[in-house]
Each structure stands twice: as C-alpha cells, then as structure tokens.
Amino acid sequence: MKKLLLIPLLLAAAPTPPAAPKPAPSPNEIVAAAPATDWVEIAASDLLIMDLAADAKGRSRRVVIQLMPAPFSQGWISNIRKLAAAKWWDGTSVNRVLDNYVVQWGDVTEKKALPDGLVTVPEAEYDAEVPYVMLAIPRARPVMELNAYPNPAEDTYVSTSMIVDGWPVAMVRRPKRKGERWLKGENFYDRMWPTHCYGMVGVGRDMPPNTGSGAELYTVIGHAPRHLDRNIALVGRVIEGIEHLSSLPRGTGALGFYEKAEERVPILSVRLASEMDTDKPLPRFEYLSTESASFAQYADARANRRDPFFIKPAGGADICNIPVPIRRSTKLQTLR
Amino acid sequence: MKKLLLIPLLLAAAPTPPAAPKPAPSPNEIVAAAPATDWVEIAASDLLIMDLAADAKGRSRRVVIQLMPAPFSQGWISNIRKLAAAKWWDGTSVNRVLDNYVVQWGDVTEKKALPDGLVTVPEAEYDAEVPYVMLAIPRARPVMELNAYPNPAEDTYVSTSMIVDGWPVAMVRRPKRKGERWLKGENFYDRMWPTHCYGMVGVGRDMPPNTGSGAELYTVIGHAPRHLDRNIALVGRVIEGIEHLSSLPRGTGALGFYEKAEERVPILSVRLASEMDTDKPLPRFEYLSTESASFAQYADARANRRDPFFIKPAGGADICNIPVPIRRSTKLQTLR
Numbered sequence: 001m002k003k004l005l006l007i008p009l010l011l012a013a014a015p016t017p018p019a020a021p022k023p024a025p026s027p028n029e030i031v032a033a034a035p036a037t038d039w040v041e042i043a044a045s046d047l048l049i050m051d052l053a054a055d056a057k058g059r060s061r062r063v064v065i066q067l068m069p070a071p072f073s074q075g076w077i078s079n080i081r082k083l084a085a086a087k088w089w090d091g092t093s094v095n096r097v098l099d100n101y102v103v104q105w106g107d108v109t110e111k112k113a114l115p116d117g118l119v120t121v122p123e124a125e126y127d128a129e130v131p132y133v134m135l136a137i138p139r140a141r142p143v144m145e146l147n148a149y150p151n152p153a154e155d156t157y158v159s160t161s162m163i164v165d166g167w168p169v170a171m172v173r174r175p176k177r178k179g180e181r182w183l184k185g186e187n188f189y190d191r192m193w194p195t196h197c198y199g200m201v202g203v204g205r206d207m208p209p210n211t212g213s214g215a216e217l218y219t220v221i222g223h224a225p226r227h228l229d230r231n232i233a234l235v236g237r238v239i240e241g242i243e244h245l246s247s248l249p250r251g252t253g254a255l256g257f258y259e260k261a262e263e264r265v266p267i268l269s270v271r272l273a274s275e276m277d278t279d280k281p282l283p284r285f286e287y288l289s290t291e292s293a294s295f296a297q298y299a300d301a302r303a304n305r306r307d308p309f310f311i312k313p314a315g316g317a318d319i320c321n322i323p324v325p326i327r328r329s330t331k332l333q334t335l336r
Numbered sequence: 337m338k339k340l341l342l343i344p345l346l347l348a349a350a351p352t353p354p355a356a357p358k359p360a361p362s363p364n365e366i367v368a369a370a371p372a373t374d375w376v377e378i379a380a381s382d383l384l385i386m387d388l389a390a391d392a393k394g395r396s397r398r399v400v401i402q403l404m405p406a407p408f409s410q411g412w413i414s415n416i417r418k419l420a421a422a423k424w425w426d427g428t429s430v431n432r433v434l435d436n437y438v439v440q441w442g443d444v445t446e447k448k449a450l451p452d453g454l455v456t457v458p459e460a461e462y463d464a465e466v467p468y469v470m471l472a473i474p475r476a477r478p479v480m481e482l483n484a485y486p487n488p489a490e491d492t493y494v495s496t497s498m499i500v501d502g503w504p505v506a507m508v509r510r511p512k513r514k515g516e517r518w519l520k521g522e523n524f525y526d527r528m529w530p531t532h533c534y535g536m537v538g539v540g541r542d543m544p545p546n547t548g549s550g551a552e553l554y555t556v557i558g559h560a561p562r563h564l565d566r567n568i569a570l571v572g573r574v575i576e577g578i579e580h581l582s583s584l585p586r587g588t589g590a591l592g593f594y595e596k597a598e599e600r601v602p603i604l605s606v607r608l609a610s611e612m613d614t615d616k617p618l619p620r621f622e623y624l625s626t627e628s629a630s631f632a633q634y635a636d637a638r639a640n641r642r643d644p645f646f647i648k649p650a651g652g653a654d655i656c657n658i659p660v661p662i663r664r665s666t667k668l669q670t671l672r
Contacts, residue, residue: 056392097583099578099579099582099583100534100535100578100582100659123647126647126648197559198436198558198559199436207644207645208644208645208647222534222558222559223533223534223558223559223560223656223657224559224654224657225657226650226653226654226657227638227639227641227646227649227650227653227657229648229650230647230648230650231641231645231646231647231648242435242436243435243585243586246435246436246582246583246586247433247435247582247583247584247585247586248583249579249583250579250582250583302563303563305563305567308543308544309543309544309567310544310563310567311459311462311544311566311567312462312565312566312567313563314562314563314565317562317563318560318562318654320559321559321560321561321562321563
C-alpha cells in the first residue's frame with residue numbers, strides 16, 4: 001500500500017518544489033479557529049457574579065464563577081443559590097490569600113446568621129456515581145493516570161482523569177465483582193469527582209464530619225492541590241476576573257489569613273447572573289464543547305506542542321494543564 | 337514473626353483501655369520535627385538575590401533564587417553568574433505577568449549590551465545524561481508516571497519523576513538495546529531534566545535554535561507548565577519572596593506584558609549572595625535532604641494525607657505537589 005502511494009506523490013512533487021510546510025497551530029490558534037457550533041453557552045442561572053470593592057486606583061473588580069452541573073455537589077450548590085438570593089455575602093470579605101494555594105472569602109466573624117433552608121450535605125457527596133452511559137459511550141478521553149506513591153504495586157489507588165461535559169473529572173476503577181467477566185483491557189469505574197485545578201471554587205469547612213454550608217468559599221491560585229479532591233466539595237470555577245483574587249497581597253497570618261481588618265477586601269455583592277438587578281445587559285459566556293473535534297485537537301496540541309516555539313512535545317498533559325477554553329459570547333444576556 | 341509479636345502487644349493492652357490514637361502528623365509537622373542533621377545548607381554562591389524597588393507602601397521587596405547544581409543548565413548558570421557580577425540587571429525591570437503562568441524580568445528594550453564572555457548553550461543541554469550511580473543506587477523515589485495523551489498504546493512517551501538531591505527531576509525510559517536482557521520490571525533511563533514546577537526559574541528565549549543567554553528570566557506562578565520541560569532551560573527556583581512576583585498586577589498586553597512603562601517594577605540589583613556588598617549578614621538557607629528519612633515521611637504524607645482534616649488520602653501526588661521544604665537557617669551568612 002505504501003509503495004503504491006509513493007509513485008503519484010513523487011510525480012506530483014516533480015514539477016514544482018514543495019511549498020514550505022505550514023507551521024502546526026498552537027492550542028490558542030486551534031481554539032480561535034473553532035466553529036461557532038463547537039461552543040456551548042453557559043446558562044445565566046449557573047453564573048455567580050461577585051463584585052469586590054474597587055481597588056486603590058478606583059477600578060471595579062468583578063469575578064465571574066460558573067457553578068457545576070449535576071451530579072456534582074448539588075446540595076452545596078443549592079445552598080449557594082440561596083445565599084446569593086438572600087444577599088448573604090454582601091458586606092463580607094476576602095480574608096485569606098496563601099501563595100501557591102488558595103484565596104478564601106466569607107464571613108470573617110463566623111457569626112453572621114445563615115439564611116433558613118440550607119441543607120447539610122453528607123461527605124458521601126464529595127463524589128458521585130459514574131453514569132453507565134458515560135462508560136458505554138466514552139465521549140470523554142482519559143488524559144492522565146496518576147499512579148500510586150511510593151510503590152504502585154503496593155498501594156493500587158489509580159484514578160483516571162477525563163474532561164467531560166466541560167469539566168475536569170477523575171474516576172476510580174472498581175475491583176472486579178464476584179463472577180464478573182471482563183474483556184482484556186476492560187476497566188470499570190464506580191465513583192467520579194471533579195478535580196482541584198487552578199481556578200476551581202470549593203467549599204471551606206471545619207474538621208470532619210463537617211462538610212461546610214457553601215457560605216465560606218475558596219479558589220485555587222497555584223499548582224493543583226489534588227490532595228483536596230474528595231475531601232472538600234468543589235462547586236464551580238472562576239471563568240473571568242480571577243486576577244482580582246490571585247494578585248491580592250498574600251496574608252501574613254497563619255494559613256495566609258490577613259492579620260489586619262484593613263487588609264481584607266470587602267465584597268459588595270454576590271448574585272446569580274439570572275437574578276441580578278441591573279440596567280446593563282450582562283455578558284454571556286460559552287465554553288468549547290469538550291466533546292467537539294476542536295477540543296480533541298486543542299487537547300492534543302496542549303499535550304504535544306508542535307507550534308514553532310517548541311522543539312520537544314511533552315507527549316502528555318495532566319488534566320489541570322488542559323484548561324477548558326471559556327470566552328465571552330458575542331451575544332448579551334437578556335435582562336430579566 | 338507477626339504472630340510472635342501479637343502476644344506481647346495484647347498483653348500490654350489488657351490492663352488499661354487503649355489511649356486514643358495520636359493523630360497522624362501533617363506534612364508541615366513532619367518537616368518541623370525533622371532533626372537538624374536532615375537539613376542541607378545551600379551555598380551562598382548558589383543564591384541569587386534580586387532586590388526590587390520598594391512597593392507603594394515603601395516596603396522593600398527581596399526575592400531569593402537558588403541556582404541549580406550540575407549536571408543541569410550549567411552553561412546558562414555560568415552566564416547568570418557573569419551577568420550578576422557585571423551588575424547587568426540593575427536598572428532593568430519586571431515586564432510581564434501572565435496569570436496562572438509566569439512572571440518575567442530583564443531588559444525590556446532588548447538593546448542593553450550583554451557583558452563579554454557569555455556562552456551560547458546548545459539545545460542539547462535542556463536535558464542531561466542520567467548518571468549510572470543514580471540508577472544503581474536509587475536513592476530517589478519515583479512519584480508519578482505521566483502517560484501519553486490521547487492513547488498510551490499509540491504514543492509511548494513515558495517519563496518518571498523523582499525528587500533527587502533537592503530538585504524535581506523527570507527522566508525518560510530508553511528502549512531496550514539490541515541483545516540487551518532486562519529482568520522483569522527493570523527499566524533503564526538515559527536522559528533527565530528538571531521539571532517546571534511552581535517557583536522554578538527559567539531562561540526566556542527567542543524562536544529555536546535560540547536558547548537564550550540567561551539575561552531574560554521568568555518564574556512559574558501557576559499550575560506546572562510541564563510542556564515547557566526540555567524546551568526551555570531551567571536554572572533555579574525562588575526560595576523566598578515569590579509573593580513579590582506572584583502578587584503583582586497581571587499585564588494587560590499580549591502574553592501578559594505590561595503596556596505602560598509605569599506598570600513595570602524596577603529591579604534595583606541582582607547579586608550572588610557570596611558577592612554582595614552589604615554590612616548586614618545575609619540569612620542562610622537550608623533544604624530538607626530529599627534522601628533523608630524525614631523527607632520520605634513528608635513525601636508519603638503529601639501523597640497520603642492522614643492528618644485529621646482529611647477523610648480520603650489521594651494515594652499519590654505529582655512531582656510538583658511535593659515541594660522540597662526550604663527554610664532560613666538559624667546561622668547567618670558570613671560576610672565576605
């Protein structure tokens with residue numbers, strides 16, 4: 001087959017010298033070229049808008065958070081919707097900034113009464129069952145295997161990471177059940193959970209079995225602290241304005257807490273975009289469908305950089321090094 | 337053996353009810369308890385001290401960088417020593433801050449003449465040969481296997497990460513040579529390189545085959561950009577004061593460059609600690625020997641958190657999630 005193809009290629013090449021090969025596109029170029037149909041709009045009811053007090057130069061600081069879809073963390077997320085509706089965060093503050101770790105906000109006094117109707121979510125909801133359809137129709141692609149430390153043979157914790165429906169997710173293999181027959185290379189998973197990547201938003205809590213209400217939130221501003229996975233609830237991610245949190249001065253107290261009241265950044269308001277009382281239409285946001293051909297090409301390019309700056313493609317990428325592309329849509333949110 | 341031990345334990349436990357089990361120590365507690373003999377001093381000649389202009393409140397900003405040992409990047413590091421000795425960075429600036437990526441500094445005009453005697457380092461020095469002694473006496477422990485994306489079977493790039501002699505290092509397996517016999521489970525490595533973890537310092541460069549002189553430097557302020565491994569030279573890491581870089585306002589220009597001159601942070605001076613002209617003794621620094629029992633315990637605890645806050649140990653940690661503990665020593669640097 002190869003030999004047969006060789007002849008026409010040589011003939012074709014003979015008359016004119018071959019054109020210089022087009023350089024391989026960068027991940028950003030692939031995203032920029034993705035067709036409009038590959039982008040998925042994020043519902044306004046899943047956007048949490050946090051307005052901080054203006055900075056020292058009087059510039060406004062808005063942070064936009066996308067809440068996570070079912071089956072993840074829905075108990076905490078329902079609390080967060082209630083807290084936003086009750087305007088509970090208005091007048092609270094950003095209280096903790098620990099370098100290469102997290103920025104945390106909420107009520108520093110820990111005495112502000114919570115609104116009625118919040119639920120207490122059990123630890124069991126730090127992860128979720130893998131739906132059968134996800135296994136039967138594997139649209140997601142595994143990106144990394146995190147093997148056990150120090151001895152893979154001794155401690156067989158193995159998780160597989162995937163980016164599915166726009167979110168980074170890890171899942172754990174389950175052991176073979178009695179009488180079950182698996183085909184060679186076949187694996188089954190039973191539990192899955194979102195992963196602590198840069199910009200992910202989680203729920204601060206006290207010592208277990210406390211799981212937090214959702215009133216105390218943090219976002220990751222450093223290398224993915226994956227040891228927090230399945231130990232704290234993740235509820236969303238910052239999709240715009242993370243620099244208003246990540247570039248804050250680091251706290252000098254224990255765990256990065258600010259020691260002086262004037263260091264804290266006041267929170268003016270936190271609202272769902274769908275419930276905001278505003279005259280100005282809000283921007284809409286959309287993410288690159290992680291099930292699209294564009295995303296597959298983007299993820300492959302993140303793992304194997306072939307654009308001209310690079311000389312050695314890595315041949316792999318961990319799940320937090322393939323951030324899901326998110327952008328402002330050209331459409332504006334309709335007003336309520 | 338186990339059975340013999342069981343009896344005295346049961347006997348000992350019989351008279352009094354067992355005391356509540358002592359909670360497992362956290363990684364920080366393990367580091368705090370490490371004996372003085374497990375700490376290794378960093379030579380003053382390997383410390384690069386960068387003083388930035390004072391901040392808006394008049395507070396001084398000092399960044400301390402530890403340069404990497406042989407066999408890594410020694411050509412670039414010899415250039416950096418010459419640039420510091422020539423006071424070349426004095427009057428240059430921090431020019432670029434890209435969120436979740438890097439902070440970069442050097443001569444923004446790109447016109448400042450470099451001192452004589454700098455070497456041009458070839459791309460081949462982005463990695464180094466694995467010394468036989470490291471394979472024969474595996475003091476380092478592998479922490480992660482980064483498998484290929486999208487299909488491990490198709491693209492068999494596999495690297496093993498280790499923390500060795502105080503530094504995070506990846507190495508790549510080499511294929512079996514003709515006639516060679518490997519024992520079951522045996523692997524051989526030929527090339528190794530330092531990894532782009534948070535706080536690592538690298539050499540900015542133009543398009544390949546340019547490899548950079550060392551005059552333009554950056555540090556990582558986000559999730560480990562491992563795709564840069566073997567594509568850019570790493571020369572060290574920030575061991576104190578990274579918050580003076582990571583909390584700078586993000587640049588609004590392309591690639592995070594500052595658009596206005598007044599946004600740039602002036603660099604007052606960059607010197608080797610061993611060549612500093614100062615009346616005040618400088619602090620000394622030491623790292624927790626990565627070959628010590630304390631480090632093994634610390635790394636295990638990072639991978640398997642058992643301290644009371646945690647309910648599910650991760651069972652693994654990637655190499656950039658086991659930062660090497662570094663602290664000020666109680667001793668002061670002697671003055672020159």
